[in-house]
Amino acid sequence: MKRHASAIWQGDLKTGKGTVSSESGVLSKTQYSFGTRFENGPGTNPEELIAAAHAGCFTMALSGQLGNAGLVAEKLETTATLTFEKLDAGWTVTQIHLDVKGKVPKADAAAWEKATSAAKAGCPISRLLNTTITMDAKLEA
Template sequence: MKRSASAVWQGDLKAGKGTVSTESGVLSQAQYSFGTRFESGKGTNPEELIAAAHAGCFTMALSAQLGNAGFAPEKLETTATVHFEKLDAGWTVTKIHLDVKGTVPKADAAAWEKAATAAKTGCPISRLLNTTITMDAKLGA
């Protein structure tokens, strides 16, 4: 299975602007720019998109872990906060914090913690940091 998204950028870093689109069409030429990434401009940014992907992936994985343990969650809510800091090496995602709330009848604290920990380490986006990144880079049209 493959999923794809694309980005188009025009101009230099500070004055330029770009759009991101997803294969599904959920994002279609969504605006991003220096202002949306480093200031408070209107539009999205790569870190926000990673946070959304991680929150969604983790929450699905937590539901699966709870189901495998015999619990049916009524509601799971996750906020993923990406910490983006300027270090000596440049702007870096230094951590992601997951804030999770759940309503899971019959689950005790131990079962909840076990499922949440397994989902945190096992969801595909959590494992993303250990993935291989490949690239084809071509100059010109």
């Protein structure tokens, strides 16, 4: 299975502008810029998109783990807070914190802990930084 997204950038780093689009169309020429990434300008940024992907992936994985235990959630809500810091090596994602709330009838604290721990470890986005990154780079005239 492959998923596709693309980005277009025009101009220099500080005054240029870009758009991101996804295969599904959920993102369609969505604006991003220096201001949306390093300031509070309108639009999105790569780190916000990673946080959203992690929240979504983790929450689905948690639902699956609960299901494996014979439990069904009435509601699961996850907020992923990504920390993006300027270090000596440059801007770096240093942490993602998941704040998870769930309303799960018949679940006790032990079942909740087991399911959340397994979902955190097993979610594909949680494992993202351990992936192989490949690239094809073509310079157009």
